[in-house]
Amino acid sequence: xxxIDTFLNELWENYISYTPSAxxxxxxxxxxxxxxxxxxxxxxxxxxxIFKQADYLQQFGxxxxxxxxxxxxxxxxxxxxxxxxxxxxxxxxxxxxxxxxSELKEFFxxxxxxxxxxxxxxxxxxxxxxxxxxxxxxxxxxxxxxSWLYVWGFCPNHFTVSINHxxxxxxxxxxxxxxxxxxxxxxxxxGEIKGTKExxxxxxxxxADKIKVKFGSIDEIVPSCYYEFAKRYADKSGxxxxxxxxxxxxxxxxxxxx
Numbered sequence: 251x252x253x254i255d256t257f258l259n260e261l262w263e264n265y266i267s268y269t270p271s272a273x274x275x276x277x278x279x280x281x282x283x284x285x286x287x288x289x290x291x292x293x294x295x296x297x298x299x300i301f302k303q304a305d306y307l308q309q310f311g312x313x314x315x316x317x318x319x320x321x322x323x324x325x326x327x328x329x330x331x332x333x334x335x336x337x338x339x340x341x342x343x344x345x346x347x348x349x350x351x352s353e354l355k356e357f358f359x360x361x362x363x364x365x366x367x368x369x370x371x372x373x374x375x376x377x378x379x380x381x382x383x384x385x386x387x388x389x390x391x392x393x394x395x396x397s398w399l400y401v402w403g404f405c406p407n408h409f410t411v412s413i414n415h416x417x418x419x420x421x422x423x424x425x426x427x428x429x430x431x432x433x434x435x436x437x438x439x440x441g442e443i444k445g446t447k448e449x450x451x452x453x454x455x456x457x458a459d460k461i462k463v464k465f466g467s468i469d470e471i472v473p474s475c476y477y478e479f480a481k482r483y484a485d486k487s488g489x490x491x492x493x494x495x496x497x498x499x500x501x502x503x504x505x506x507x508x
């Protein structure tokens with residue numbers, strides 16, 4: 251069994267290598283930042299779907315604790331929780347290829363038929379194929395999620411600051427204000443704060459960093475990943491809500507929009 255702390259540290263180092271804003275913001279809090287959840291994106295192909303990913307995470311004590319469907323973005327998702335409650339939740343989403351054009355589906359089926367992926371590759375394998383900017387633009391017309399996956403492959407899509415565990419900030423409004431004061435742009439789709447206290451979860455996020463990526467002989471600036479902030483509330487039984495709100499997550503996905 252691999253060490254869970256080593257695995258999580260590897261994920262963080264991988265993530266900040268193409269999301270430098272996350273490392274900068276984490277230092278702005280000037281205290282230990284507890285991670286609420288880590289999110290990943292994939293496709294519903296046999297070799298890389300969310301349940302294949304979930305199988306790998308079992309060795310670290312993770313189990314599936316919720317499932318979600320995003321009709322507009324044509325995604326399915328699950329979240330996993332660890333037997334050790336101090337460890338971050340993991341949110342896994344996948345593109346439902348059958349709901350897209352035959353061209354998009356066949357493109358990914360063909361692309362992944364040529365690639366061997368280990369289970370760990372599904373979290374940190376990145377991209378092992380060359381890029382074409384025309385293909386990227388065509389995928390983006392159908393699905394921003396698909397075009398993002400084409401560029402970045404398998405890697406953490408975002409980490410999330412648990413506001414509940416901060417000592418200097420207890421309110422998501424104050425966190426957002428501090429982030430903006432330091433020059434970062436918030437995702438305002440559906441409002442800067444997604445969700446409500448009544449829904450037991452408030453979320454916000456910065457817009458993804460813009461990174462120069464090589465597409466064959468040309469370089470283009472494209473969105474990479476973003477940093478999220480979450481405040482959770484207790485339900486009627488006094489338990490802190492650990493799930494996700496589909497309508498809110500739908501807007502958070504748009505943090506990687508151009």
